[in-house]
Amino acid sequence: MGSRLPQLLRRGLRIAAPLLPDYSPELCCRRLLSPVCHTRALRTGAPGCRFPDGGFQRGLGKENGEENAALEEMPELEELLAPGPPPLGAQRVCVVHPKSPSKLPRSTAELQVAEAVALINSLQNWTVLDTVILSTKAPDRKLIFGKGNLQLLTEKIKELPHLTAVFMNVERLSPVTKKELEEAWGVKVFDRYTVVLHIFRCNARTKEAKLQIALAEIPLLRTNLRNEVSQLDQQRGGSRYIMGSGETFMEMQHRLLKEKELKIRNALEKLKRKRRLLRTERRKREFPIISVMGYTNCGKTTLIKALTGDSGLQPRDQLFATLDITAHAGHLPSNLEVLYVDTIGFLSQLPHDLIESFSATLEDVACSDLIVHVRDVSHPESTFQKARVLSVLQNLNLPSHLLDSIVEVHNKVDLIERYEPVEPNAIAISALLGHGLEDLKEEIDKTILQATGRNILTVKVNLSGPQLSWLYKEATVQEVDVMPEDGTANVKVIISNSALGRYKKKFPW
Ligand SMILES: Nc1nc2c(ncn2[C@@H]2O[C@H](COP(=O)(O)OP(=O)(O)OP(=O)(O)O)[C@@H](O)[C@H]2O)c(=O)[nH]1
Ligand SMILES: [Mg+2]
Numbered sequence: 406m407g408s409r410l411p412q413l414l415r416r417g418l419r420i421a422a423p424l425l426p427d428y429s430p431e432l433c434c435r436r437l438l439s440p441v442c443h444t445r446a447l448r449t450g451a452p453g454c455r456f457p458d459g460g461f462q463r464g465l466g467k468e469n470g471e472e473n474a475a476l477e478e479m480p481e482l483e484e485l486l487a488p489g490p491p492p493l494g495a496q497r498v499c500v501v502h503p504k505s506p507s508k509l510p511r512s513t514a515e516l517q518v519a520e521a522v523a524l525i526n527s528l529q530n531w532t533v534l535d536t537v538i539l540s541t542k543a544p545d546r547k548l549i550f551g552k553g554n555l556q557l558l559t560e561k562i563k564e565l566p567h568l569t570a571v572f573m574n575v576e577r578l579s580p581v582t583k584k585e586l587e588e589a590w591g592v593k594v595f596d597r598y599t600v601v602l603h604i605f606r607c608n609a610r611t612k613e614a615k616l617q618i619a620l621a622e623i624p625l626l627r628t629n630l631r632n633e634v635s636q637l638d639q640q641r642g643g644s645r646y647i648m649g650s651g652e653t654f655m656e657m658q659h660r661l662l663k664e665k666e667l668k669i670r671n672a673l674e675k676l677k678r679k680r681r682l683l684r685t686e687r688r689k690r691e692f693p694i695i696s697v698m699g700y701t702n703c704g705k706t707t708l709i710k711a712l713t714g715d716s717g718l719q720p721r722d723q724l725f726a727t728l729d730i731t732a733h734a735g736h737l738p739s740n741l742e743v744l745y746v747d748t749i750g751f752l753s754q755l756p757h758d759l760i761e762s763f764s765a766t767l768e769d770v771a772c773s774d775l776i777v778h779v780r781d782v783s784h785p786e787s788t789f790q791k792a793r794v795l796s797v798l799q800n801l802n803l804p805s806h807l808l809d810s811i812v813e814v815h816n817k818v819d820l821i822e823r824y825e826p827v828e829p830n831a832i833a834i835s836a837l838l839g840h841g842l843e844d845l846k847e848e849i850d851k852t853i854l855q856a857t858g859r860n861i862l863t864v865k866v867n868l869s870g871p872q873l874s875w876l877y878k879e880a881t882v883q884e885v886d887v888m889p890e891d892g893t894a895n896v897k898v899i900i901s902n903s904a905l906g907r908y909k910k911k912f913p914w
Contacts, residue, residue: 412825420665433893434585441546448458449553479623482840493593493595493603494530494571495530495531495569496525496528496530496531496532496570496593497531497532497534497565497567497568497569497570498525498531498532498533498534498568498569498570498571498572498595499533499535499536499537499561499565499568499570499571499572500518500521500522500525500533500535500536500537500538500571500572500574501536501537501539501558501571501572501573501574502514502517502521502536502537502538503539503540503541503549503550503573503574503575504538504539504541505540505541505543507544514538515538516785516786517574518536518574519535519557520752520786521572521574521597522536522595523702524572524600524601524604525572525600527604528555528600528603528604529607534565534566534568535561535565537558537561539554539557539558540554540717541554543616545641545723547579547582547585548582548585548586549573551576552728554578555589559589559590562590563590563591566782568592569592569593570592570593570594570595571586571590571592571593571594571595572595572596572597572600573586573594573596574597575596575597576596576597576598577596577597577598578594578596580628580631581634583596584865589605592691598625599625599678599729601752602618602621602622602625605618605621606622612676613673613676616669616673616676616798617673617674619669619879620666620669620670620673620685622667623662623665623666625811626662627659627662630655630658630659630662632851644654664903677768677910680768680769681768686882690741692742692744693732693741693743693744693774693775693853693857694732694743694744694746694772694773694774694775695743695744695745695746695773695774695775695776695777695849696746696748696768696769696770696773696775696776696777697709697745697746697747697748697777697779698748698751698770698776698777698778698779698798699750699751699778699779699780699781699790699792699794700750700751700752700780700781700784700790700791700793700794701749701750701751701752702750702781702818703750703779703780703790703816703817704717704720704781704786704817704836704837705747705750705779706720706721706747706750707816707836708777708814708816708834708835708836709733709735709745709747710836711836711837711839711842712745712842712845712846713733713734713745714735714736715733718747719732721888730747731746731747732744732745732747733745733746733747736848737846737850737853738843738846738847739850739854739861739881739883739899740881740882740899741850741853741854741859741879741881741899743849745777746769746770748769748770748774749856751793751794751797753792754889767821770801770803771801771802771803771804772809773807774853774857774861775810775811775812775849775852775853775856776798776803776808776810776811776812777805777811777812777814777849778791778794778795778811778812778813778814779814779816779836780794780814780815780831781817782815782816782817782818782821782824782833783817783818783820783821784817786829795851806856809854810852810855812832812845812849812852813828813830813831814831814832814834814845815828815831815832815833815834816834816835816836817833817835817836817837817838818833818834818835818840818841819837819838823848832844832845832848854899857901858901859899859900859901859902860899860900860901860905861883861897861898861899861904862897862898862900862905863895863896863897863898864876864895864896864898864908865895865896866894866896867892867893868887868892868893868894870912872908872912873885873894873896875908875911876896876898876900876908878901879900879904879907879908880898880899880901880904880908881898881899881900882896882898883897883898883899884896884897885897
């Protein structure tokens with residue numbers, strides 16, 4: 406590297422420079438923001454990530470395998486799949502929960518801390534050393550706590566042996582606050598955004614999920630850039646160094662980030678269009694679609710596995726185990742074949758930017774025929790979680806018929822000593838033990854037939870004609886009652902309005 410290169414460039418390029426025999430500042434910056442140099446790290450997985458031992462594509466139903474393969478066939482996306490900020494490695498963490506006096510109905514501080522601890526525990530090699538709940542009058546103030554409490558906290562943190570990080574249980578810390586706290590405590594400070602994003606990064610399997618994460622990481626990269634540059638500015642006014650392109654270093658980095666963001670958005674848009682095509686295909690085949698939704702870890706994946714027998718599904722006792730929307734075929738008691746769509750779980754205070762970047766996948770939910778809302782009723786916060794899920798669903802602009810026909814499932818009743826069905830319309834089950842599944846399927850059957858305008862009819866067909874095989878292909882045949890004396894049969898079918906129209910046209914009654 407040239408000796409005239411300012412300190413800031415040498416610092417900024419320390420990762421990329423050894424890889425670049427054809428060094429030029431602009432090229433280096435471009436590669437620094439591009440994933441190409443890091444492809445191996447991406448494939449092998451960042452340290453500190455707990456990867457599920459089964460790929461989501463392995464052993465899934467035909468529907469799912471085909472769809473995912475179609476979405477994966479975009480080699481040009483490889484370039485955008487950045488591993489993002491450097492891996493966070495193993496961490497020994499102190500969880501700090503600022504308890505604010507709020508009039509809003511919300512969960513207790515202890516339960517919020519329990520959720521924060523669960524978030525940390527879902528990362529491999531991350532351990533919680535201690536938890537602290539401290540009152541704050543104004544969580545939005547710069548250092549969150551008043552002088553006295555901050556002093557107390559600092560003393561406590563300094564006493565913890567081999568602490569490497571503090572998880573401040575707030576949605577987002579401003580870069581200034583983060584920097585000042587890190588300086589005061591001498592360890593890394595993470596907020597929910599960083600931690601949830603890291604979990605997402607570890608659990609994402611498909612290119613689409615990885616792209617969504619890459620998009621959600623852009624604000625973090627911007628913040629890092631601002632911090633780095635302001636630090637160097639203070640030292641020697643480095644960010645005003647003019648590059649070959651006539652821009653300052655800062656301007657160039659911002660431009661490159663903007664370009665990357667645009668490329669990711671375009672790629673996601675392309676995937677969205679592919680997804681829409683696949684949806685149209687599904688529609689043509691007229692499989693009713695059931696979105697299984699609920700708070701993270703409530704048992705969505707376990708339930709779908711129990712309903713479909715899909716051995717490829719991997720339920721895990723972990724938050725955000727499922728990040729990729731996948732579809733799994735199953736049968737209802739009426740013989741109707743349906744697709745269950747497994748979705749990303751909800752979490753209180755899930756950062757808005759993250760939800761936004763997952764909106765493409767949530768489009769699938771809007772296009773489904775029925776929502777099954779799974780609740781972990783053994784969880785002490787179950788009521789709060791239900792309110793949270795419903796409020797997010799309301800904000801997704803879903804069609805009203807979907808919101809009005811939600812099937813509510815009370816899961817994990819095996820963990821409750823004496824379960825009292827307080828909500829009469831909810832179906833109580835244990836997805837793990839397979840209890841209550843028949844009742845649930847009956848309920849889904851009834852609701853889906855209504856929701857999709859399907860008809861249950863008995864049609865008389867001549868067995869020497871093609872009607873019966875047509876019905877097997879285009880509708881769901883429930884029963885065939887053969888009359889040997891006249892070579893006909895009474896066939897009980899579930900048939901959609903459009904298929905019925907086609908049948909009547911082809912075989913006039
Ligand atoms: N006791 C009991 N445990 C259950 C039941 N259903 C699910 N679980 C457990 O709950 C944990 C989470 O299950 P998942 O199916 O992965 O939950 P999820 O809602 O898909 O979670 P995310 O994908 O992370 O949002 C696993 O350890 C399951 O074994 C149940 O009915 N009873
Ligand atoms: Mg899941």
